[in-house]
Amino acid sequence: MELFRLILKNTMRHPLRSILTVFGIAIAISAFGLIRTVIGAWYSGVEASAPNRLITRNAVSLGFSLPVAYREAIRGIPGVVDVTYAHWFGGIYIDEKHSQFPQFAVDTTNFSEMYPEFKLPPEQKAVFKQQRNAAVVGRKLAERFNWKVGDVIQMRGMIFPGDWEFTIRGIYTGAQKSTDETQFIFHYQYLDEKLKQTEPWRAGNVGWYVVKVKDPRQAAEVAEAIDLRFKNSLAETLTETERAFVLGFISMSETILVALRIISLVIIGVILLVLSNTMAMTARERLSEYAVLKTLGFGARHLVFLIVGESLLIAATGGLVGILITYPAAKGFERAMGDAMGAIFPAFDVATTTQILCALMAVAVGLAASAFPTWRAVQVRIVDGLRRVG
Amino acid sequence: MIIPLNYSFRNLWTRRTTTFLTAGGIALVIFVFSAVLMLANGLEKTLVGTGSDKNAIVVRRGADSEFMSMLDRTAVNIIKSQPEIAADRDGKRLAAAEVVVLINLLKRGTNKPSHIEIRGVAPESLSMRTQVKLVEGRLWRPGLSEVVVGRAVAGRFQGLALGETVRFGMRDWTVVGIFEAEGAGFESEIWTDAEQLVQAFRRPVFSSITVRLASAGDFLSLKARLESDPRLTVAVEREKQYYAKQSEMMATFIRVLGLFVTVIFSLGAMIGAMITMYASVANRTTEIGTMRALGFPRRSILVAFLFESLLLAFVGGGVGILLASVLQFFSISTTNFATFAEIAFRFILSPSIIVESLLFSLVMGLFGGFLPAVQASRKKVVDAFRVS
Numbered sequence: 050m051e052l053f054r055l056i057l058k059n060t061m062r063h064p065l066r067s068i069l070t071v072f073g074i075a076i077a078i079s080a081f082g083l084i085r086t087v088i089g090a091w092y093s094g095v096e097a098s099a100p101n102r103l104i105t106r107n108a109v110s111l112g113f114s115l116p117v118a119y120r121e122a123i124r125g126i127p128g129v130v131d132v133t134y135a136h137w138f139g140g141i142y143i144d145e146k147h148s149q150f151p152q153f154a155v156d157t158t159n160f161s162e163m164y165p166e167f168k169l170p171p172e173q174k175a176v177f178k179q180q181r182n183a184a185v186v187g188r189k190l191a192e193r194f195n196w197k198v199g200d201v202i203q204m205r206g207m208i209f210p211g212d213w214e215f216t217i218r219g220i221y222t223g224a225q226k227s228t229d230e231t232q233f234i235f236h237y238q239y240l241d242e243k244l245k246q247t248e249p250w251r252a253g254n255v256g257w258y259v260v261k262v263k264d265p266r267q268a269a270e271v272a273e274a275i276d277l278r279f280k281n282s283l284a285e286t287l288t289e290t291e292r293a294f295v296l297g298f299i300s301m302s303e304t305i306l307v308a309l310r311i312i313s314l315v316i317i318g319v320i321l322l323v324l325s326n327t328m329a330m331t332a333r334e335r336l337s338e339y340a341v342l343k344t345l346g347f348g349a350r351h352l353v354f355l356i357v358g359e360s361l362l363i364a365a366t367g368g369l370v371g372i373l374i375t376y377p378a379a380k381g382f383e384r385a386m387g388d389a390m391g392a393i394f395p396a397f398d399v400a401t402t403t404q405i406l407c408a409l410m411a412v413a414v415g416l417a418a419s420a421f422p423t424w425r426a427v428q429v430r431i432v433d434g435l436r437r438v439g
Numbered sequence: 440m441i442i443p444l445n446y447s448f449r450n451l452w453t454r455r456t457t458t459f460l461t462a463g464g465i466a467l468v469i470f471v472f473s474a475v476l477m478l479a480n481g482l483e484k485t486l487v488g489t490g491s492d493k494n495a496i497v498v499r500r501g502a503d504s505e506f507m508s509m510l511d512r513t514a515v516n517i518i519k520s521q522p523e524i525a526a527d528r529d530g531k532r533l534a535a536a537e538v539v540v541l542i543n544l545l546k547r548g549t550n551k552p553s554h555i556e557i558r559g560v561a562p563e564s565l566s567m568r569t570q571v572k573l574v575e576g577r578l579w580r581p582g583l584s585e586v587v588v589g590r591a592v593a594g595r596f597q598g599l600a601l602g603e604t605v606r607f608g609m610r611d612w613t614v615v616g617i618f619e620a621e622g623a624g625f626e627s628e629i630w631t632d633a634e635q636l637v638q639a640f641r642r643p644v645f646s647s648i649t650v651r652l653a654s655a656g657d658f659l660s661l662k663a664r665l666e667s668d669p670r671l672t673v674a675v676e677r678e679k680q681y682y683a684k685q686s687e688m689m690a691t692f693i694r695v696l697g698l699f700v701t702v703i704f705s706l707g708a709m710i711g712a713m714i715t716m717y718a719s720v721a722n723r724t725t726e727i728g729t730m731r732a733l734g735f736p737r738r739s740i741l742v743a744f745l746f747e748s749l750l751l752a753f754v755g756g757g758v759g760i761l762l763a764s765v766l767q768f769f770s771i772s773t774t775n776f777a778t779f780a781e782i783a784f785r786f787i788l789s790p791s792i793i794v795e796s797l798l799f800s801l802v803m804g805l806f807g808g809f810l811p812a813v814q815a816s817r818k819k820v821v822d823a824f825r826v827s
Contacts, residue, residue: 073710080703110541112506207501300551301774319707322464330718
């Protein structure tokens with residue numbers, strides 16, 4: 050395979066140019082991979098949602114709550130196995146910068162049965178259920194603030210004014226990779242009792258209900274039955290599957306996701322420009338050589354092989370290096386965003402599909418960039434090629 | 440002796456394909472760079488323009504957005520009676536207690552729900568917020584379920600066009616007018632009578648009170664008195680700063696993302712420029728030798744090549760800014776992280792953004808062109824002629 054040796058030799062004729070091109074492609078590919086990872090992280094909540102769970106919330110908006118009395122009414126609807134509720138707390142821990150993690154007041158009697166993916170040691174679970182101001186936190190959150198079981202946490206309420214004190218009685222881990230390990234969970238009763246003293250008209254309300262259905266295929270019918278049950282009441286409900294609920298949240302930031310997708314397309318354009326530039330130069334410099342090759346009896350096939358091969362070699366090397374540096378880049382990005390965006394990205398890992406996509410892109414760019422030079426090399430008449438001074 | 444500038448121009452023109460590809464890369468980078476700056480600028484303009492320097496806003500302590508804040512009527516009356524509040528010609532105090540609620544509405548076309556802020560306002564609200572002007576239809580009549588809608592959301596959501604009805608709080612509300620607010624955040628809201636809204640949602644509380652200060656210096660004394668009043672748990676802020684703070688998180692996010700993308704792109708573009716310049720140096724070895732033999736000093740050759748790469752970058756930068764300026768005809772809307780409500784804002788170009796973008800492109804040209812130019816100026820005359 051003399052041609053392979055020729056490709057290698059050709060690529061290394063301008064080592065600096067080839068290295069620069071590889072470097073440029075690597076950076077762009079890793080940026081592309083990183084953006085895909087960010088988009089994936091955005092959707093990680095969708096993967097974590099269970100098909101047999103519905104979310105029932107106030108139809109007006111998330112700013113409105115529902116009466117705690119709805120629970121038994123929902124439980125009575127056919128197809129419903131179990132109901133639990135939660136309330137968004139939104140407190141400030143230390144300062145605003147550190148507080149970007151989800152905090153919920155939950156019904157501790159059956160919360161862990163409803164969310165089996167939150168793994169909590171049995172002895173911790175028992176203590177958590179008994180103690181009124183106990184809280185359970187996710188593994189990632191505990192690591193972030195260096196919390197241990199038994200620590201006392203002070204928070205300042207934003208939605209529920211006052212100073213709140215919690216004792217950490219458990220640290221849960223996720224059963225799956227996509228499980229959110231950044232949550233802070235505590236007793237609804239603790240919240241409600243305090244509200245009865247400070248703002249009685251707000252007590253006895255919950256943020257939303259989580260409804261477990263017997264059969265996921267009946268989810269739509271059950272949801273409809275729940276909403277019908279509270280139609281024309283003071284607090285009308287809106288019930289959807291957990292997945293749809295999460296997707297609704299994501300679609301709020303749709304504009305940003307669209308921008309990210311556009312950027313990742315533009316990145317492909319940048320790589321294409323860099324590599325096309327290199328290949329165009331290469332072809333221009335070697336037109337007379339191609340003419341010599343043609344004179345020696347090499348056909349168009351061989352020329353195509355030579356030029357496309359060189360382009361692919363550079364693109365593939367760049368792609369490989371790019372995929373390799375995506376990992377440290379993702380780690381760095383996670384650290385940079387850690388404090389500000391911890392709430393948005395519960396899971397942040399480079400997926401296998403992302404790597405495959407990066408590799409495919411590198412190959413596609415390699416092919417596209419060599420199209421024009423190849424065409425010229427095949428087209429050139431031997432006489433013109435030899436006459437030319439590169 | 441200095442090499443004529445024309446030499447650099449003609450070199451770029453001779454290798455049109457490469458010039459075009461490299462300048463195109465730089466143009467892309469500058470396009471993204473200036474678009475990000477324009478976006479952050481537009482977002483700030485929208486939210487900063489929402490407040491006025493003459494007004495102060497009182498919310499519940501710790502509520503960083505109005506819909507989280509709650510003030511009962513007792514608190515409202517205490518705040519309204521403060522001496523720092525200005526009065527109008529008839530002696531009426533300029534203080535507007537407002538209710539802000541978030542509702543879910545479906546977007547036109549996509550059918551996706553999004554949150555919109557509804558602001559229940561007092562009669563004083565309109566006289567205090569001078570930038571708000573009705574452009575179509577009329578204001579609501581007292582006692583009726585009627586609303587006016589901001590220009591930015593009127594066409595975007597179902598039921599918000601003039602004459603349509605929108606349902607919330609167990610009532611149907613008729614849209615009787617469209618208003619503008621000089622691009623401020625109010626344009627993404629629905630306005631109606633505060634008393635009607637309180638009844639509809641059965642919330643016995645207001646969200647915020649905006650007051651006109653008799654003089655700007657009164658702010659500190661008002662803030663000190665209200666925040667230390669044992670009957671209240673409130674925070675007093677200058678209106679402009681309060682709304683500007685709501686854009687911080689979004690603007691930071693846009694900037695971080697934009698910076699990250701720009702850095703990566705600019706590396707790509709610089710590499711492109713470097714490859715181009717190195718190649719053009721390699722191709723012109725004989726030329727350089729000739730110039731040296733004619734007596735041009737090394738420095739002139741360095742300058743000529745550097746100028747060529749700066750020119751390349753400048754052209755690319757100019758094209759990028761031109762492309763980005765087209766974005767001014769577009770506005771985008773997204774959910775503001777701080778308030779959870781939909782907010783629409785435009786790409787706004789400013790002279791400083793143009794200057795920054797051009798400088799950035801020149802810096803890219805300098806970095807991309809410096810090493811090749813040095814290499815060109817160091818070529819030995821003898822070696823230059825030895826090349827076949």
